[in-house]
Amino acid sequence: MIGGGPAGLSAATWLGRYQRSTVVVDAGEHRNRFSEAAHGLLGSDPISPHTLLAEARAGLAQYPHVRLVSGTVTGVERTPDGTFRAEIDGEQITVQRIVLATGVRDRIPELVGITEHYALDVHHCPACDGFTIRGQEIIVLGAGDGVPAFAAELLDWAVRVRIVTDSSHPAVDAVQRTALDEHGMEVVDGVAEALIGEPGALQGVRLADGTLVPGSAVFFSYAHDPSSSIAAQLGCELDHEGRVEVNGFQLSSVEGVYAAGDLTPGLQLVPIAIGKGTAAGVACATSLRGHSTAAPAPDPAPPTRRFATGGNS
Structure with missing residues (x-):
């Protein structure tokens, strides 16, 4: 998970619920960090961005396989075996999936x-x-x-x-x-x-x-520049404004790379970023069904089996 704003933390929450080993790398440069309040969140209107993120981070504590890391991802590449190697402030980790939630920068x-x-x-x-x-x-x-x-x-x-x-x-x-x-x-x-x-x-x-x-x-x-350099490194398709193109499951044009929040096309609002993060987290988590994730997370559930009656196990 690259980015720890509303979209990134939302995706991490759902990856945690699916018991997927997840690392959230957050540089702390959230778009609304100077704002007094975020608006339009059901049941929490208004809420300060600081409080929103603090409560979201606290909520992740119930998911032992989710880890928050303060830092910057400086490069990502796909390895021959189909995994991804990410460099975080000089240290490297290998992951099976990536969720990009790096947002935009306002000029x-x-x-x-x-x-x-x-x-x-x-x-x-x-x-x-x-x-x-x-x-x-x-x-x-x-x-x-x-x-x-x-x-x-x-x-x-x-x-x-x-x-x-x-x-x-x-x-x-x-x-x-x-x-x-x-x-x-x-x-x-x-x-x-x-x-x-x-x-x-x-x-x-x-x-x-x-x-x-x-x-x-x-x-x-003046300008709202998507932070899409990592997406470009990975070869993700970008639109004319530099945002990452995704399908209905927030999957980019690169298999295994998801994107959510303001980095993707559409309205740029905190409630929508949270929703997109949810979709990305669930889609990313279920894409790993039947594949083991990194230790110490348990193996995911096996793929759903379809019986002759058409029902699902």
Whole structure:
């Protein structure tokens, strides 16, 4: 298991329940580690990301064949016998299956005050944090032709949305500007330079020319880079955004390699990452049925036998 965020820990939980010997390698660089809360989890809404992961790790203690390792996987290769050799901070282990849950990295804007404001009144996910800013005036910072659609998501909650786009690298064309105008969304050309106001009490964004764009929250969308270098090493098929293509069982194009969470196509939300991790964990575990896993785990159950009546043993 490479990655110990919600998807990775979810997969590890189910591998543990199937009594598969599992090593979870976690570098601790989870995408929402700066966020105050994760939302939309049934029965735990809201919950801090730290608490969510701490409780998930504590839950793994009941599965003696699951081991958590702090570190970084620097390389993985397939061996001639069909297993995989992974290098973890200079040490090598051999495994029969791999679950990739390495997530994505958000490109954070270079603004004065960004560190203090991030996760309080600066966010990167409309679906995650839109409800918390309902009724406010919102500023969207971004680059690329997907920014208008990103900003339009916030209309479900915001009373006003303004897009700040660097005019030297235009992200909004004339057709898009017309559509935005029809929705009452203003486009301000300029370079965002600094956040104005105290953390949690944002007043707006100051541009390089001194203009103050008013707003009480900022959302940004510059780039969301999948951490897919290990997947690429293994030869997994990637989509046009660099995410790992998987089937309904979270199996990649490489036999024995599964992927889950934000690293795969689809909505990037914690509840969905957990669900994908569950699917990957169960599929990975059952793929080992009839094959012994690494010591000291017991041998998995033998393959299900189908009787002439069509029933399963």
